[in-house]
Amino acid sequence: MIVLVNPRSAKWKHRVPMSILSLAALLESQYSYEIVDGNFEADLQTTLIRTLRDTNAKYLGVTVMPGPQLMQAIPITQRLKELFPHLTIVWGGYFPSLHAKVVLQSGFVDFVIRGQGELSFRELIDAMEAGASIDHIPSLSFVRNGEVIHNPKRPVTDPNTLPPMPYHRVDMKRYIGKTYLGTRTMTSHSSFGCPFLCGFCAVAAIYKSRWVGKKASSVVDEILWFKNQHGVNAVEFVDNNFFVAEKRTVEIAAGLRGQGIAWWAEARPDTLMLYSDATWRAMRESGCKMIFFGAETSSQDTLELMNKGGKQTPDMVLELAARAKEFDIIPEFSFVLGTPSDDVDGQIERDIRYIRRIKEINPRSEIVIYVFSPVFFDDADLLQKSQQFGFGFPNHLLQWLEPQWTSFDLRKQPLTPWLQPHHREQILNFERVLNARFPTVSDIKLKRWQTAILKTLGAWRYKLGFYIAPWEIRFVANRLFRYRQPEIEGL
Template identity: 45%
Template structure:
């Protein structure tokens, strides 16, 4: 029973992307243990597919990657069913959710081990130890229970990314046609997903990455990234790239080197960055990045209020003034800035919470005024357990508590929480939440996202026409006519559905 089943739970309807996280784990054991991949996004009945492997009696280890929200909702019942029907198997979870909520995960009784961060070494070493009946207490990046108490082993230094084994794309293709993972998006007809780095060198107190990577960042070289991308392009027909790094543009030199390499390939691409980092890039660098095919860059603007940015421990040098100036700067390079804002952070009184919301609504309109092409993504603040941060201490003092069980985590209310749409935070009143959502509806009516490739020009003009009067007059209440059109035309929101 030493074969390994790796499972990527379903994350969205009809959205197929190369399952990089689980493929990384496959690479770590490839050639040493036999493994299979089940991708919930590609299966009509994932449990049926998983059981078809387990029933052979050959699979003793299961590795699940679990993000909060839809993936957790699918991973939980399947993990429970496996433990009930195949109790001799060893269940191992990795991903942001188990790393940040280990107690709820391990108390469930369905999960035996958590990989706390990168599993390139931890996963194969754990399997080795279990196979040989050897101690695993000194394997780094593990969380598990002993005598009812949770044990965390020490964190491993981030590995040199170029030294890791190549991802087994061709073997993935034996389970699912690889072309299926190259979906049609705003970027291209055949868009590939790729991770070129892990972690982030900043410690924003609202970010789930911080507790896992602790301000560390490691990246593959530009040459290595180009080699991988070109392989998928030449063999499987990829014509666009989504870089799913938490922060792709940490290094100007690496970004420029990659841009020079990828430019002749005529591919379109997208990545995530910090405003205060890229604002230091030379004009020549930004020009080259755009010329190489970079069409849109996601930035965490978070707030135009400098006090809120300090409260979030945004780090760096970002200010409200810089956010507006940088949006205007990118216009001349024809790069679309995709700004995300986080509204609804705690304050000392309800009046101050409301004032902060109003401030950022007006600030977003100022950003749109200087660069109408700026994509705006609006989240409602949802706490993450960044231990020791002043913001999380404030959140706890306000009475916010996480669910204590996995079953509670997958309730409809908490699933919406994980999508940052239903905050469940005691300092936000229903009226405040309604104002945020209604403004978002009107804003998306006046400026429909360019990433919605199914929304044709006629529909865009129609929804803009009915929304503009509201937008100019600051009338956001009860935008039922806009919601009706958005529902009728299945308007998509990038923060929930991606590209």
């Protein structure tokens, strides 16, 4: 028996646990397994203890993202290893893929699978059951004689070669909810990886500029299956870079046109600026309502430090804001403020002025602001420069449970030596005023009178560029009614 665990990732708006389902797809009809989603467990540890005892499970697979999942996975895994010392525990996901050595040296995780885990997890179970060698299993990391061993990475798996997700093994209605896009929204994943090597991105650190997408016909078939079986009328494509291939996008748009499906996805500015007007029009007519773009910064030098690649420039993003307006698609621009610099104050000011220019060009543009947190991408210039300023990651897994590292993972309170408290306050104050002046359309619970209050409070500050100590906005947004944070909660 195998138990697959998805630790809690959010307080609400839970997504289909695709990482776990992708493992399950390779286990179907071959091994007995159970899926436990921590998002719906009041006490995940107690549930897992009971499940392990009742099923006499031999293997525990845990998917671990930085942030809330990591905070839950560490103490629970440690406790389960104490109670079930013969249980084989396998971690996968972004955090262990980037920090495999630290995870394995904890002593309570037996194996780490780096990157995609579908095939490697199945091969590991096969080898363990047969008593065979594990030395040939790609992307597997483990400890032998006190030394951490990393088997060579597996090439990116073509999603078209994988079996369908066993959606029947989870309660799908739990993952369908009301969003800005539609009354019955769910998530879907149509590709793996990204062809670029941005130095702040965990995807780039793992996939190393590789991208493989599902065939357009398969993507459309799955979405229409969701519609017919579960009444879905909106989809968030959570691909790391959905729009890599224009031909595929056109075919997906053609398949979704007239189906009553609204959709959202992520893109690079330079990729979409190369798309033809006909493709933009087809996307909108097929139901595309919003696209997330990594604008990142107002500085070309910072883009180069980030190794953003491609042909993206700050001026191009301004052109993109205008083009999206022309085709009635809302651009959602994310920015990473507070990157390592000898002129942090000046760069933050320039980024703020740049964001204001975007709002002038297209007031409907959504702005998502992150405070820069380094990613363990060992050969990235951005990490190396961060280390030159004195930044370093924890050397022990349990250190990640300390409060400052919890905030670090949410990109709100980075432990970066060059960013002082007043810098962080400057960024957050601007964000509060901006969000009050332009409340996000994704907050469907925000009533008209609440929106009016926020706009009134934010208008004079935004007009005067006065962002210092917006206590009145903070009180209203956080105390009188809870304002959503798309950078943490999604749509």
